[in-house]
Amino acid sequence: xxxxxxxxxxxxxxxxxxxxxxxxxxxxxxxxxxxxxxxxxxxxxxxxxxxxxxxxxxxxxxxxxxxxxxxxxxxxxxxxxxxxxxxxxxxxxxxxxxxxxxxxxxxxxxxxxxxxxxxxxxxxxxxxxxxxxxxxxxxxxxxxxxxxxxxxxxxxxxxxxxxxxxxxxxxxxxxxxxxxxxxxxxxxxxxxxxxxxxxxxxxxxxxxxxxxxxxxxxxxxxxxxxxxxxxxxxxxxxxxxxxxxxxxxxxxxxxxxxxxxx
Ligand code: 0L1
Ligand code: MG
Numbered sequence: 001x002x003x004x005x006x007x008x009x010x011x012x013x014x015x016x017x018x019x020x021x022x023x024x025x026x027x028x029x030x031x032x033x034x035x036x037x038x039x040x041x042x043x044x045x046x047x048x049x050x051x052x053x054x055x056x057x058x059x060x061x062x063x064x065x066x067x068x069x070x071x072x073x074x075x076x077x078x079x080x081x082x083x084x085x086x087x088x089x090x091x092x093x094x095x096x097x098x099x100x101x102x103x104x105x106x107x108x109x110x111x112x113x114x115x116x117x118x119x120x121x122x123x124x125x126x127x128x129x130x131x132x133x134x135x136x137x138x139x140x141x142x143x144x145x146x147x148x149x150x151x152x153x154x155x156x157x158x159x160x161x162x163x164x165x166x167x168x169x170x171x172x173x174x175x176x177x178x179x180x181x182x183x184x185x186x187x188x189x190x191x192x193x194x195x196x197x198x199x200x201x202x203x204x205x206x207x208x209x210x211x212x213x214x215x216x217x218x219x220x221x222x223x224x225x226x227x228x229x230x231x232x233x234x235x236x237x238x239x240x241x242x243x244x245x246x247x248x249x250x251x252x253x254x255x256x257x258x259x260x261x262x
Contacts, residue, residue, distance in 0.1 A: 002034040012046030015158050018144035019047075024102045027145045027154040040156035041219055047159060048083045056085040059228055060114075061216070062139065063208045064160040065152075066232025067200040073236060076152045079202065081212055082160030084228060090140075090166040095259045098242040101142045101163065106240055106258065107233030108186045108248045110179070110198050110205045111137035111167050114229065119222025121214050124206035130223070131209070133171040134179060136250035138186075138258050139230055140164035141237055165230055170254030180204040183251040184234045188244050194235035198250075205231035 003011075011028050018025040028043075029035050052058070064080045065071055090096065098104065115132030141161035145154060155161060182198040202208040208231040216222050223229065240246060244260040 002036045003032060003039045007032070008039060008042050009046060011157060012043045012050065015043060015144060016047040016050045019159070019163075022100055022102050022142075024144055024146040027150045028157055029151050029154050035153050035157075037153055037156060040153045043157040044082065044159050051085055051087070056087045058083055059086050059089060060084040060230070061212060061223065061227065062160060062162055062165070062230035063212050063232040064155070066202045066208050067196070067234055069200065069236045070233055074152060074155075079208065079211060079232065080152065080156050080160050081215055082162040084162060084165065084230070088162060088164045090164050090258065092166050092169050092256050093259075094166055095261050096140065096164065097261050099262065101140070102144055103148060104140055104142050104163070104240050104260070105237035106186070106246050107139045107141060107237045108184045108194060108196065108235055108250070109137040109139050109165075109233055110182070110201060110231045110250070111135050111165070112205070112209060112229040112231060113171070114223050114225050114227045116225050117222060118213050120217045122210050124204060124210045127210040127213055128174045128206045131174050134174050134177065134253070135171045136168040136184070136248055136253040136256050137230055138166045138246060138248050138256050139233065140258070166256055166258055167228065168250065168254050168256040172252060174206070177252045179206065182253065185249045186235065186238065187247045188238065188240065190245075193238050196234035198234055200234045201232045208232050
């Protein structure tokens, strides 16, 4: 750990307040260039503790930067994770207000609902055996950093830009689908903006789940039955603004819609 405990606490407050008020802040590493990845995960956990103290509860985890497109966008080679709370859960067809975000973007994702606890170093097959069901999901990410300037470490501290997610209502058991190659089409206002495949999510969403299990284990965390896991975006994220109607269609998993209001 490079940063003092007191500073980690202060920075957890900074990112938590930025998210709470949708008020962008300077990237943390501008003032603390010595911050390590472990510092950033500590800041993330402490900022989550502040949310739990306000009454939010943990409902799952997300993987971030899982596609080549996203890794190239960020110039990184490894995925990251963040925590999801009940306050981030939106229903299919939900309406969100652009004013509640700093710079909202949407990503097409595959989500798992866990049937059993999972932790430790596991292979994709074992990871998948702990899954109860799979669905499509739209994730809304909203980096809280000014001018959209951040490093990977900043993003981890900012809970991997987690803000909201809508799960599709069509679900399947993992073995009922060709999970490693589901076509995904995302449209905004009826125009296709991104097309991809679930294969873009670390080559298979189950690999993403296994990687999450291992990364959580390294830090004394794990997944619990009933929790949701967003396996990661299959394409680049797309900016949205007031008036936009977003739709994701996933092979075999139906459609998910979101509407962005003023
Ligand atoms: O969901 C993700 O892939 C995390 C993205 C974090 C960086 C960003 O805000 O673009
Ligand atoms: Mg994502």
